[in-house]
Amino acid sequence: MAYSGTPVLLEDLLFKPQNSLVIQSKHSRLGATTVNGDGFGVGWYAEGARPGVYRSTEPAWNDSNLRELSAMARSRRVFAHIRASTGTAVQQSNCHPFRQGDWLWMHNGAIADFSVIKRDLALAVDPALYADIAGSTDSEMLFFLALTLGLHDDPTGAVARAVGLVEEVAGRHGIADPVQMTVATTDGETTWAFRYATAGSARSLFHSTDVATLRAQYPDNPQLHDLSDDARLIVSEPLGDLQGAWREVPESSYVVVRGASEELGSFVPTAP
Known part of the structure; x- marks a missing residue:
């Protein structure tokens, strides 16, 4: 889940919605697994440029510190993730979102046969960045490949190049359909989200519709009146059943959220 807009309490996003992320950690409707109990993470921007994590x-449903923190912390931009491991260890350094400087990154999905191509991918990471890789996941490796390939200057292009590199390396090892992903990343001012799978059947991804339109549709819904017109959410599955509140991000597409503006485009990996 990626939120931007009016500063809100974290609990308003993580606990209060009908189908909140904490509920999804036990009863995911659209995820690859129903239960996502291998850890969680939340990143948020407060006073400075560097986010807290x-x-x-x-499990998200069983962490009393998360409930305490989310009742006190307020933020204009929040990333949150619940984890179901695809094979790497259950440890804090493998929980999303990952942070590097002002940037956050999180990923649903997997790189097929990651252990087979992990060394080749690691050697493609900028040596100046490599020491900052703290965990062992394919998700963090993909983040550092994107950083290496220009995430700061050209996020959409950098992710396309990173995915293209993974597919090229996997092809050399005879691995079919290597990439399955929805990815969200932010520099604290803009959010980019991507939906892509080599085989063309990616994990689900949705973005919220215009808040002003929803207010007009649902004038008696108090939660909508507490949000600014530029409030936006990108989620793996809708947080509620409000009709017209969510649009699915198409396969092989990306969405960029800057303030109240949204840009939707086609995502095509770039061969290295």
């Missing part, structure tokens, strides 16, 4: 290997 709280990650735990506890």
